[in-house]
Amino acid sequence: MKAIHTLTAFTLIALASTANAGALIEGFDDVTTLGGKGWSFINNSTSAGSNWFQGNDGIFSSQRGAANSYVSASYTSTNSLSGTISNWLLTPTLSLHGGETLSFFTRTEAVGSDDKAFADRLEVRLSRQGGSANVGSDANSLGDFSMLLTAVNSDLTPTGFPSDWKMFSVVIPDMKGLADARIGFRYWVTDAGANGSNGNYIGLDTISVVPVPSTLACLGLGLIGMAVRRRRQ
Amino acid sequence: MIAKQIAQNVALALALLGAPLAAQAAAEIIIVNADGPGEGFNDPTPVLPIGGNTGTTLGQQRLNAFQFAADIWSKQLTSAVPIRIKSNFDPLTCDKDSATLGSAGALLINRDFAGAPRANTWYHGALSNKLLGADDFEGEPVIRARFNSNLGQANCLEGGGFYLGTDGKHGKLTDLVGVLLHEFGHGLGFSNLTNGQTGKQQSNIPSSWDHLLYDLTTQKTWAEMTDAERVASGINSRKLIWRGANVTQASPKVLQAAPELRISGMASVAGLYQIGTASFGPQITNNGPTSEVMPVVDQADGRGLACEPLSTSNAQAIRGKTALIDRGACTFSVKVKNAQLAGAVAVLVADHTAGSPPPGLSGDDPTITIPSVRITKDDGDKLKLALKNRSRNRSGIFAALGISATQRAGADEQGRLLMFAPNPYQPGSSVSHFDTSASPDLLMEPFNTESVKRNLDAPFDLTFPLLKDLGW
Ligand SMILES: [Zn+2]
Numbered sequence: 001m002k003a004i005h006t007l008t009a010f011t012l013i014a015l016a017s018t019a020n021a022g023a024l025i026e027g028f029d030d031v032t033t034l035g036g037k038g039w040s041f042i043n044n045s046t047s048a049g050s051n052w053f054q055g056n057d058g059i060f061s062s063q064r065g066a067a068n069s070y071v072s073a074s075y076t077s078t079n080s081l082s083g084t085i086s087n088w089l090l091t092p093t094l095s096l097h098g099g100e101t102l103s104f105f106t107r108t109e110a111v112g113s114d115d116k117a118f119a120d121r122l123e124v125r126l127s128r129q130g131g132s133a134n135v136g137s138d139a140n141s142l143g144d145f146s147m148l149l150t151a152v153n154s155d156l157t158p159t160g161f162p163s164d165w166k167m168f169s170v171v172i173p174d175m176k177g178l179a180d181a182r183i184g185f186r187y188w189v190t191d192a193g194a195n196g197s198n199g200n201y202i203g204l205d206t207i208s209v210v211p212v213p214s215t216l217a218c219l220g221l222g223l224i225g226m227a228v229r230r231r232r233q
Numbered sequence: 234m235i236a237k238q239i240a241q242n243v244a245l246a247l248a249l250l251g252a253p254l255a256a257q258a259a260a261e262i263i264i265v266n267a268d269g270p271g272e273g274f275n276d277p278t279p280v281l282p283i284g285g286n287t288g289t290t291l292g293q294q295r296l297n298a299f300q301f302a303a304d305i306w307s308k309q310l311t312s313a314v315p316i317r318i319k320s321n322f323d324p325l326t327c328d329k330d331s332a333t334l335g336s337a338g339a340l341l342i343n344r345d346f347a348g349a350p351r352a353n354t355w356y357h358g359a360l361s362n363k364l365l366g367a368d369d370f371e372g373e374p375v376i377r378a379r380f381n382s383n384l385g386q387a388n389c390l391e392g393g394g395f396y397l398g399t400d401g402k403h404g405k406l407t408d409l410v411g412v413l414l415h416e417f418g419h420g421l422g423f424s425n426l427t428n429g430q431t432g433k434q435q436s437n438i439p440s441s442w443d444h445l446l447y448d449l450t451t452q453k454t455w456a457e458m459t460d461a462e463r464v465a466s467g468i469n470s471r472k473l474i475w476r477g478a479n480v481t482q483a484s485p486k487v488l489q490a491a492p493e494l495r496i497s498g499m500a501s502v503a504g505l506y507q508i509g510t511a512s513f514g515p516q517i518t519n520n521g522p523t524s525e526v527m528p529v530v531d532q533a534d535g536r537g538l539a540c541e542p543l544s545t546s547n548a549q550a551i552r553g554k555t556a557l558i559d560r561g562a563c564t565f566s567v568k569v570k571n572a573q574l575a576g577a578v579a580v581l582v583a584d585h586t587a588g589s590p591p592p593g594l595s596g597d598d599p600t601i602t603i604p605s606v607r608i609t610k611d612d613g614d615k616l617k618l619a620l621k622n623r624s625r626n627r628s629g630i631f632a633a634l635g636i637s638a639t640q641r642a643g644a645d646e647q648g649r650l651l652m653f654a655p656n657p658y659q660p661g662s663s664v665s666h667f668d669t670s671a672s673p674d675l676l677m678e679p680f681n682t683e684s685v686k687r688n689l690d691a692p693f694d695l696t697f698p699l700l701k702d703l704g705w
Contacts, residue, residue: 049621056622058498058525058629076621079535109624115549118625194530195544201624 024094024209027064028055028071038092040133044141045192046083050076052187055203063105063165063205073187075118075199082196084139085189093131094209096181098174103167104185104207106152109200110163117158118200123186124149124170130180145184147173156189156198165205172209183209260312260363262303262417264296265319265374273322273382274299284398294397295322295409301399302413306421309689309697310705312363318420319374322382327389334395334407334681336661337378337416338424341370344438350704354456355440357422360704376420380412401685408685415676418689418696419665422703423677425455429467429664432460441703446652446664447476449645467664468656470589471507474649475667477702483691484648488641489672492517494581494606496526498631502619509607510672511594513566517604521634522578525627528557528620529572535617536561539568543575550625552576555632557616560585560607566596569605579634580605583613589656590670604634643671650695653679667695 028034031054035041041051053074057067077087108120125145127134134143150170153160175181185204192199268274276292286301288294299320310316319340325333341358343349348364349356358375362368384407385394396403399410426440427433434443443455448466454476455463466473475481494506510517527550529537537547539556540563556577558568569580584591584607591607608616620628639646651668653659662679674682676689676696690697697705 053622056499056624056627056629059624059627072622074622074624076623081530081533109626111626115626116545194546196546201627 023100023211024091024207026091026207027069028062028205029065029069030054031071034071040088040090042088042090042133042135043077044086044088044135044137044139045078045080046085046139047078047080048087049079050074052087052089052185052204055205056201059109059201060107060203062203063107065205070203070205072201072203074201075189075192075194075196077187077189077199078193080193082191082193085187085192085199086135086139086141087187088135088145089185089187089204090133090135091183091185091207091209093180093182095178096172096175096209097178097212098172098176099212100172101169101210102149102172102183102208103169103210105165105167105205106162106202107165108161108163108202111200118196119156119158119189119198120153120161120200120202121156121188122152122161122202122204123154123184123188124151124168125184125186126172127182127184128175128179131182133182135184135186145182145186149183161202165203260307260310261315262307263315263317264299264303265317266296267319267321268292274320280397284396284400284402286398288397291397298395298397298399298409299413302410302417305410305414305687305689306417310363310421310700312359313366314359314362314368316359316362316376316421317372317374318376318378318417320378320380323379324383325379325381327381327383329388329391332381332384332390332393334384334412335378335380335416337376337420339375339420339422339426340377341373341375342426342435342440343369351441351444353438354444355426355435355438356704357420357424357426359420360422360441360700364704376417378413378416378420380409380416401687403685407681410687411676411685412681414686414689414696415681418677418700422700422705423696424665427455427463429463430658430660432458432463432467442665445475445477445702447474447649448472449474467654468658470654470656471651471668471670473652473654473664474645475652475699475702476649477699479698479701480650480695481648483695483698484641484644484650486692487673487675487695488643490636490638491640491642491644491670491672492521492606493635493637493640494608495633495635496616496630497633498525498629499619502616502630506608506612507590509591509593511565511569511596511605511607513594513596513598514569514601514604517606517634517636519636521604521636522555523631523633523635524578525554526557526581526616526620526630526632527551527554527623527626527628528617529559532559538562539571541571543571546625548575553578555579555581555634557581557583557613557620559583559613564596565594565605565607566598566601569594569601569603570598573601573603577603579603579632581613581616581632582607583616584608584610586610590668592669606634643668643675650699 055068055070061067062070077085126147127144129144136143189199278291339357343361383389395409396406425442439456446455449472536559539558556572653666666679676686
């Protein structure tokens, strides 16, 4: 995680000089510290089971850092034999202009050809309601997080979720001036649970929200540089 | 000072629960018939001779079995003083599925007699007479032994009465000679004179047993403990040991290497687990499987009973792995068979009732080919919590069933015998028996075992080495 820490320091320096954009970088070294940093865990699944938890390196290793340094959600999000999973992980409140790039890595478990693949799905949503953690109160509700930024395997096909770490990026839409906002990662799977057809185990790692390129003159390398290049394609 | 005590209140009813159990030098053992006319030893009901027992009445056959067991003990022991055992048959605690087979204890105890190895210490009467070299009790019986007169009748292990033959071929019946050898053992010295439930000693004086009973947690003998410490130690399952040198020296000759369950892969649950072994399936060997643990889930409350053939999802989860299944709703062998059919290589059955150590998995199914063990409810809950961080196919938690390189079944790593200290405390059984994890089965385990013991000494048994530790 040395590389990431260095990058964080860079980003913070860049921000201090611009003071007009929220930035975030999280590598999930220790999921138990997230609450103290402003993250929220809300499990609205049918008969809610496990929240998002520290990555299990017995299933697969992290994208970056120590083997278990990622965050996971599993089909154990619901305790029901068959139900819907809607398990939320919300970032801290960010001050966003729009135009920032959100990047993250995600994957599911690779399964053998003889084994059934259980479909996973991840939604990334935005709330413009300041520090609100309102995601509604049931498995179908969205609360203040009605704006979908992107989805991984949106139609929940059995092998539609990447089975190796893959980076996803999305540009934050125009916020009409600087606004407090939160990004919600929603592990959303229907027909899940022990008897369900869907839902397995996903990892999420190396989340970053990077200010607009003009503020990044000093940052040419590493993850952030990559994100910028992709955006210009 | 020579003190003589009539220990009516010792009443150490060391019960032997129904399930099966099973003795030489020279000491005369005299059976004192305490039955009334027409009952017990005096029952005139005619019977046919059986298995070496030539008696022609029920009473005579009972006496013959007693004399047979007494002769085995006589040859093992040395004492100038005849040992009198007051014996009879009485209706003892019973129900449909379990029964107290017999109970026995010291009727008389003694301390500070000439030749006592330790001062201010209680000794069983038979042993104190031996050490003294004279009868300090003027011909009184020193041991009280009672046996269940109702065994085998309605609501008392119906159909499972005592086998009165002396050849050990007891079939489905309970071998009386084995039970007698066990109970006489208690009376001769294999029993604590201190109350493990209250921690109280007889007149606040330790017994010779207290000096050799040692707790691995507090690192104290029972003689060194307070009453409260003894109460805690009495339920310190598999941490209560016998520190006598004779037993420890003989244990490697008697006991097999211990089966063990080692969990690895996730720090929060890694380590050695207490297990109860199964009466079906293969013996756990050195080459036992190591595989990932995955739970079966087939109940809305998250449990996995595996009483029906497993679903596709459950089958995929446990194929080639160790299945964690919950106790309840059907027999253990049905659960293990369902897991086997779904491709599991081993099964852990989590108990649904608190308590330790985990008992074995009873039952029978010759078609089971994978090993299975029982773990405690607490350990099961701990594993299930860690298993929540699983995928459909992986948990990152591994189980290895194997044979300990350093430990024998029923002993600690230094070869010292584990004593029976279940939680909760079992009056009459706790603290005064060897632990049930001993393998092969020992005469002085609390439950009657299938194997019939006719030997009291190494390399077959550890009863006499323990008595030697006490002074025999
Ligand atoms: Zn006993």
